[in-house]
Amino acid sequence: MTSPSSSTAPGLRPSRVLHVPVRGLHYQVHAWGDASLVAPDRPPLMLLHGWMDVGASFQFLVDALATPRLVLAPDWRGFGGSVAPPGTDSYWFADYLADLDALLDHFAPDQPVDLLGHSMGGNIVMLYAGVRPARIRRLINLEGFGMPRSAPAQAPGRYAKWLDELKAPQSLRDYASLDEVAHRLRQNNPRLTAERASWLAPHWARQTAAGRWEIQGDPAHKRSNPLLYRVDEVLACWARITAPLLWVEGRQTDVSKWWGNSYPRSDFEERLASIASTVSIERVMLEDAGHMLHHDQPEHLSEHIERFLSGP
Numbered sequence: 001m002t003s004p005s006s007s008t009a010p011g012l013r014p015s016r017v018l019h020v021p022v023r024g025l026h027y028q029v030h031a032w033g034d035a036s037l038v039a040p041d042r043p044p045l046m047l048l049h050g051w052m053d054v055g056a057s058f059q060f061l062v063d064a065l066a067t068p069r070l071v072l073a074p075d076w077r078g079f080g081g082s083v084a085p086p087g088t089d090s091y092w093f094a095d096y097l098a099d100l101d102a103l104l105d106h107f108a109p110d111q112p113v114d115l116l117g118h119s120m121g122g123n124i125v126m127l128y129a130g131v132r133p134a135r136i137r138r139l140i141n142l143e144g145f146g147m148p149r150s151a152p153a154q155a156p157g158r159y160a161k162w163l164d165e166l167k168a169p170q171s172l173r174d175y176a177s178l179d180e181v182a183h184r185l186r187q188n189n190p191r192l193t194a195e196r197a198s199w200l201a202p203h204w205a206r207q208t209a210a211g212r213w214e215i216q217g218d219p220a221h222k223r224s225n226p227l228l229y230r231v232d233e234v235l236a237c238w239a240r241i242t243a244p245l246l247w248v249e250g251r252q253t254d255v256s257k258w259w260g261n262s263y264p265r266s267d268f269e270e271r272l273a274s275i276a277s278t279v280s281i282e283r284v285m286l287e288d289a290g291h292m293l294h295h296d297q298p299e300h301l302s303e304h305i306e307r308f309l310s311g312p
Contacts, residue, residue, distance in 0.1 A: 015032045015062075022102045022103060031071070033069055044071070047072070048115070048116065049075070051119060051120040056204075083218075088220055091218075093225075097124065104135055113135065116305070117142065119143055121142075126141055138309050140248070142293060143253060145263075147263065170220055175213040180213070183197075231271070235271060251286060251287050252289060
């Protein structure tokens with residue numbers, strides 16, 4: 001069951017906000033278009049956001065799409081309007097896969113979908129497309145690079161770090177006004193225009209009872225994950241992908257600022273090359289775009305996406 005409410009703004013493609021029961025949670029999903037637009041060659045397009053982002057973040061990309069279709073963008077658990085149960089102290093990648101599986105059961109139980117993920121969302125869609133290959137018609141990964149390879153010897157220290165962090169409360173900075181929130185968004189991404197930052201601000205943050213604005217992300221997301229990132233397991237999932245893959249990145253993205261030397265670009269290239277013989281991969285480099293390429297160049301990105309989705 002879904003309960004719709006409107007979410008419109010001048011000059012933007014109107015959306016509905018749906019609330020869907022998912023594994024004991026109430027997931028918030030932004031929806032553009034309706035089921036009448038669905039066809040075998042134009043299935044629902046699901047857009048999955050990254051860490052500390054929200055589904056509404058895809059508004060500018062949806063505005064740029066020329067072909068009318070049903071587009072769905074959920075807020076992951078603990079982000080936006082998908083509030084996690086009280087007392088949640090950690091988040092697990094397996095939960096994201098299960099939540100996505102439930103969402104597809106709800107919105108597209110009888111046909112494959114087109115699936116796009118950005119950053120963390122890109123990592124999730126790659127895993128899911130290997131675990132449930134029959135559910136995906138076309139797959140799009142926007143800068144979901146994955147993470148550095150881990151080693152078993154790291155496990156004791158990682159568990160200890162997680163246990164220590166569980167004892168310390170986590171918090172996120174709040175802001176006096178939406179203008180301050182918009183300013184923060186532009187600090188994070190200097191390519192974001194002032195107009196787009198102002199539109200995103202009330203979706204990215206919510207007002208507290210005290211009148212200040214807090215990020216719509218559970219601070220528990222800041223805690224370390226005690227489970228190691230096992231590259232061999234990830235690649236075993238990737239090896240089962242059957243959908244054609246569109247990989248898109250921004251020319252100005254610098255992954256070294258996240259991982260330093262622990263995850264060189266050559267490692268990622270090896271991972272992608274490992275499935276090149278079994279998966280049809282198209283690669284696109286967007287000029288004048290960084291990690292938030294759906295904010296930096298939504299028009300150019302939409303052109304590549306539509307061509308890919310309409311291809312044979």
